[in-house]
Amino acid sequence: MTASPGRRLLRRTVLSHHRWQTERDLAQSIYGTVIGAAAIAIGSTYADLGQIVLTVVVTVAVYWAAERYAELLAAAVHSAGRRTRVLAALRHGLPVVEAGLTPLVLLVVLALLTGRVTFAVFSALGLAILMLGAFGHAAARRAEATRFQALGWSLCSAALGGVVVGLKVLLH
Template identity: 80%
Template sequence: MLHRSVLGHHRWRSERDLAQAIYGTVIGAAAIAVGSAHADLTETVLTAVVTVAVYWAAERYAEVLAAAVHAAGRRERVLTALRRGLPVVEAGLTPLVLLVVVALLTGRLGLAVFSALGLATLMLGGFGHVAARRAGATRLQAIGWGLCSAALGGVVIGLKMLLH
């Protein structure tokens, strides 16, 4: 179920969508790691949501600007450009859901943060693997790409440990 609902999201058909999901997951995880260093649950959530939203808006603005320059089909191009960035938001905020649930259930923000970062790392590994397979990589190559993607999560966990 996780593979279908998160890693192989039905709207994420292309390698580009999965690349966007990797990008969003790293942004969201880094925002959680940094935001939780000196904040409570509410501030950590706000930091992550605002950070993911700003990155999404900046990236989409650049693409919308490029699409809006063309007179023909401007409205459709702009809407398509906005939709293309949704994996950044969806994947970027998924670990945040786990963070909130674990924090509310246990009352331990530290545990919730590391749970969310662990999920982000697993997601990154899965996204890298699925993207590589969709691009035609062998199983072994896809495992390598998955491990490289998961390593990004490891870097974020390392950042969190340095800030703690």
């Protein structure tokens, strides 16, 4: 039996619990989402879509590059299988980029469709909060937490996004 088009699309999205299988991927997804959301909050002080996009893309890229560089240095210490380790180090950092840029995609789409950058910024930050909650829940469930514990972890993760929204409000 084949999956419906909607189910196939869901599997490919960031919020699908099948998207990232390892704890490391989930941790990096949370990290990337917070970085991207914070960059949106800071970049939105310009209130210009192009400057916001540039701020977020550069910020996520710099964080990704710094993290990957540190991983590459660690991989270079081992002489055996150096090329394989280098490629693996680069590949393992992709959840930071994917999760960090996902709210930006929503921001750009909404800003272009509505012409309201402020609305798009707050919508993107709302998506980041939802993503963080989903990542926290997924991590807890994979750790075989109870539903109540998973809800707690979900709320704690979403609270990170709440702090970013608080930053945004303080900046304006």
